Amino acid sequence: MDLDAGRLLYVGIAPRYMANRTSTQNLRKRVRYHYRGNAAGSTLRLTLGCLLGLELRRVGSGKRMTFGKAGEATLSQWMADNAQVCWIEQSEPWDLESQLISQLDLPLNLDQNRHNAFHSRLKELRAQARQRARELPISS
Numbered sequence: 001m002d003l004d005a006g007r008l009l010y011v012g013i014a015p016r017y018m019a020n021r022t023s024t025q026n027l028r029k030r031v032r033y034h035y036r037g038n039a040a041g042s043t044l045r046l047t048l049g050c051l052l053g054l055e056l057r058r059v060g061s062g063k064r065m066t067f068g069k070a071g072e073a074t075l076s077q078w079m080a081d082n083a084q085v086c087w088i089e090q091s092e093p094w095d096l097e098s099q100l101i102s103q104l105d106l107p108l109n110l111d112q113n114r115h116n117a118f119h120s121r122l123k124e125l126r127a128q129a130r131q132r133a134r135e136l137p138i139s140s
Contacts (some may be wrong), residue, residue, distance in 0.1 A: 013093035
């Protein structure tokens, strides 16, 4: 997949729509987690790590999957060197997210994005990474 530098590849929101309770997330927390967290808590990190060929591993109890300490550090550095963030303040961001996903070519979004040409390939890559992780011993 060849992509132009500066091209929008992913749209995320914070807080997400919650009918029954108030979200504890805000945009600052989500962006920080995407940049410094791990694949277990960030679908964007999981996607990027899989595309970069990092090895996904089960950690802790074995239910969570990350790229391990070294892999997550590699991914964080890659993001610091290559990823850019921009934002728009919106009172109901979930409406704008759905609109953007339906109208733009956003290859790294999976949710609401089955129409994207890269969707099935990305879903397959992530599933293969999870399956390999299940076959490996739990990492410390």
